[in-house]
Amino acid sequence: RAYAALYAGRAHEALLEALPAEGEAAWRGRALAGLHRYAEALPFYRAWAGSDREGRLALGRLLLVLKRYAEAEAAFRAAGGAEGAYGRGRALEALGRSDAAVRAYLEARTPEALWRATALLERSGRTAEALPRYRELAQGGSKYADDATLRLWVLARRRGDAALEAWAYERLEGGLALLAGKEWPEPPAAEACAAATAAVPGQATVEQLLREGREAWALGEARWWAGRLGPTGAWGIVGVLQRHGLWGASLRLARDLPGLPRHCDWPLRYPRAYPEPVRREAAAFGLEPELLWAVMRVESRFDPEAVSPTGAKGLMQFVAATWDDVARRLGEAPGDPFDPATAVRYGAYYLRSLLDACDRQLVCALTGYNGGPGYTRRALAAVDGDVWDFLRFQPRDEPREYVERVLWAYATYKALAGAAP
Template sequence: MKGLIGPLVLLGLLVGLTAFLLWTPAVAPHIGDYIRLAEARTHLSSSVRGLEALAGRDDGVGWQARSDLGRWYLAQGAAREAAALFRSALALYATSDLRADLAVALEASGRPGDALGEWQQLLPRRDAVQAVLRIEPDPVRAASILTRGGAATDALATLAAVGGTQAALERARALAATGKLTEALVEFERFLSSSPGDAGVHLEYGRALERAGALDRALLAYRAAGAAGAYAAGLLLESLGREDDALAAYRQSAEPEAKWRAARLLESSGRTPEALVLYGELARGAHRVGDDAALRLYLLHTRRGEPTKAAEARRYLSPALAWLAGVPVPAPALTSDPPRASPPVVSLATDLVQAFPGADGRRWAEIELAIAAARGTAADRLAIGEWYVAQGDWRNAFRMGSLVLGSLPCRRAYHLAYPLAWWDTVLRWAGTYGVDPYLVLAVIREESGFLPTAVSSSDARGLMQLLPSTARWIAEEKLRIPYREADLFAPDYNIRLGTWYLRHLLDQFGGDLAWAVAAYNGGPGNLRRWTADGVASPADLPAALRSPETREYLTKVLNAWLTYRWLYGGE
């Protein structure tokens, strides 16, 4: 391997230098350091001292110099020096390729354990998979690392000829991760026959059994897991209609979601005082069920004619759930905007984009801005976010605004954290399909964080996170327009399909915005099943949602929608 490092790295540098030099130097004075950097990169072997001087800087020039100098040292066989440079560059601005360079340098300098730690963060990249297999001599440990890193198929190949109970366990995990449940169950049983007291593995085994449809056996496995399996047992028992047994199981668990389900069962069986105790405990906590518990607490006290207790519970309501309950939602408390100032890095970013058209200028600008934002004041971050707005980069504007909003809830931060992203497009399709444009933006914000190229673990794509199958159905069967999967990453196309789907859900659920939002995340079929017994009022909808993710999603989207309406004057 060491024999290949030098030629490969030097080839990469030559390709990079060729691309770098294809520009016309009509440049502003304060990017002269980038010109000197380019000259030093052109003649690396004779300009190492120049690069070393630039590498001492804690800005984009320093980052690029450290990265290039590290690759040059690595090509010369000075892996230890290269690793130090790569690590210091990562401290300024982290990229996956730079982390891979560091891992290569660490391995070449005789530090395989440190290299393995870096490669694990890059899984399931192919070079990371190959590095894990190369560095970790124990196939069982290697398989464990690969499965946890999302490379379960490679883990199975690694364990193909390995015996023993620990190998059986890792094989079971990898098989379960790839959906081969029948084979996974055999391996789990092999492990448990020799380690019957492992509660954590009993829980994993139970989940695999439940996925395979072996519900009675899954229940036995959950019970064998003790308190660790109590929540899973409760969910399964409740789905089977065994509510008393489910309640008993939930009471054995310390998980907030288990306490929430216990409170729901108590309430539905008429044991309201006991339910109120659990709701009160959850409402005062910091976990995600706190919002929903506060709403139940408020509604129950109101319906029981206990206004003092209801007022106490009302203090814990988020804006979204207060709105559902018909409680007036006050405007957010604002701090004053800091004085407008443009830090030098903003001008530098503009000049870099203009002087180096193409990917290099944009990349260097983003690096400079990221380093400055990490060290700057709230005012600096606001200026950086506003620069991104001017560039039409809504993702980075949103990130800057969100970063500031936590410590300085001023109007400028709100405008960045809740931007009118792709506003003309949103207005066009929202108007066409009769959807509140602020709802469209709220869904985009929660689904993708304004990243057009977002892809979820379930393969949902683009700004509004549409599954390819759903998008094809909308495009070809409903809108009668061509479907191209690559177009899901185009904002106009994705927003059009996603906005149509919101209209479709609104129509299915009587125009109720909250129901449509819940269906967007949980699916209309699931929503109908969860609410089959009826929902007394709009405020009772969150409690009917069996999916914790959907309950949380509903709250987040409604909060964002309310914020958009407040910020931009929606009625």
């Protein structure tokens, strides 16, 4: 258990020091791989592979990292099962054996395997074979369901298949539905949501503690009351925190709360956080404040002290190199990434520069904000600038999922502002 705790905490050097001189091949290999010492890790993974199936899967994954694809395919074949078939598909795809990779992916039948299989089928001119697999994904509950639905809609339009187009359009939801021109639901009516902003038990206590500067006590009291009140009362406590500018804490409290009828929780789930700097910098850089709020909500959930596993900091989640570059372009010394006003200003400048570079194409700019401008340029160039193919064929999943989440938040903020997305 101690080894597992060190590994889970990414204390890889400490794990190596704690291991005995002999044995524990699996933990030694994982610690070395965690330090990116992959070649050193390989013999320990081979030893681990000789003892159990998980070791064979781990060996296959390490061999993929080392680009020893033929060996990786053999390791995954020895492991067997859906995970082994998926791993074989990855190795075969890297070897350029697309048809064999498709067969392996279809054998695995996992959502990620089907997603990769459909890409290979499309690229080899076998779109008709991809369609039923997209439909299978669209009807499932994986993270690829919305992406597959959008792709079905795009392909149906290209093929003139009105029935399939209607089927996919009906199922489109969230941020990607906006790209297909789907209407956003009506915003909540203030008179119907009066209960969500009414005074609730505990409100006076929380507010008194905040006035006294006892923030930690106030947050503890807020959590206590939110756990004992019904949904409407708990949302009332969230509103108290937001009225005092505790935007990040309010969303942490709201994370697991059920929604309210008629979308009455929307104004509290999507607050206009840090309104003064957001409106000021949006005006300065020609942006909609709703777009800044959407990006900020997805990036940090309004926590000005947020730090990601990759070291991105603050409300707008800048890594050090990009933060310093923005400061240079603004002609100033780098500011404090944990200062809300500075973070909003740098974020607004950077988003404006990305929109300009992308000819005001929002999908491109948002992908650039998440994945980097270079990644975005290369992915767009690979599909001759086609945004629909860019969404489908870019090599990483995270930027596509990021775009969907920001578009959803952006549309919600626009709806709350009474404007069309």
